[in-house]
Amino acid sequence: MKTADLKKQYLNKKMITILFADNTLLDLSREGITIEKNKKGEAIFTVDTTVVSIEDILKDILHNRNIEDVTIEDPPLEEIIGRIYEKETY
DSSP: HHOOOOOOHHEEEEEEEEEEEEEEOOOOOOEEEEEEEETTEEEEEEETTSSSSSHHHHHHHHOOOOOEEEEEEEHHHHHHHHHHHHHHHH
């Protein structure tokens, strides 16, 4: 299997952390999104990119909000390896 195929198959989730410049509380109820942390001024959530694009999510969030910082990360390596082994056992 090619590296590109592995990325497409197993890196389809991204963790996004947003720090707001004010005490904004993010209201993001949408398919493909799992909220990890949501408090005033900070939101952490996972996006399933097979369901919704990061671009669409960020457009929704950036509209009329004061953003201080945004971080987009791949899931931890342990999670990716776990998914690979889980798939091989089925």
